[in-house]
Amino acid sequence: MRKVFEKLEMVHGERYFQQDNDPKHMSGLATQWFEDNNIQVLGWPSQSPDMNPLEHLWDHLKRQLRKYPTPPKGVHELWDRVAEEWDEIPPEVCQNLIESMPRWIQAVIKAKGGHTKY
Numbered sequence: 515m516r517k518v519f520e521k522l523e524m525v526h527g528e529r530y531f532q533q534d535n536d537p538k539h540m541s542g543l544a545t546q547w548f549e550d551n552n553i554q555v556l557g558w559p560s561q562s563p564d565m566n567p568l569e570h571l572w573d574h575l576k577r578q579l580r581k582y583p584t585p586p587k588g589v590h591e592l593w594d595r596v597a598e599e600w601d602e603i604p605p606e607v608c609q610n611l612i613e614s615m616p617r618w619i620q621a622v623i624k625a626k627g628g629h630t631k632y
Contacts, residue, residue, distance in 0.1 A: 529553045532566065565618060565632075567611040574607055575599055 531553050533539045548555050578599040586592035614632075621630040 530556055532556045532558065534558060534566075565615075565622065567615065570611055571603070571608070574603065578602075 529552060531548065533555065535558055538544070545555075575596065579595055582595065586595060618630070618632045621632055624630075
């Protein structure tokens with residue numbers, strides 16, 4: 515993650531990370547890592563609707579990986595496939611996710627924070 519921040523030229527005061535409240539993300543080890551690397555974690559209410567468009571991007575990536583006719587022979591082949599498919603994600607996929615955010619927000623408001631189709 516540090517390499518991503520460095521590549522994006524994000525200075526320490528601009529480093530924020532958003533995650534859900536899954537226990538493995540909130541462990542002492544994970545919390546310490548964020549502190550040691552000067553990364554601020556945004557507060558996020560538990561049981562909140564998942565409004566992170568990255569989850570939909572992961573879903574897109576998983577669908578692409580399922581198109582391979584055979585499973586990967588090991589972790590290295592899997593990693594190569596993930597990297598290849600990630601690089602091939604069309605910009606339109608990301609743009610569509612961004613443009614859908616107002617609809618997501620309206621759906622969550624209408625559902626009063628409950629389940630939505632998103």
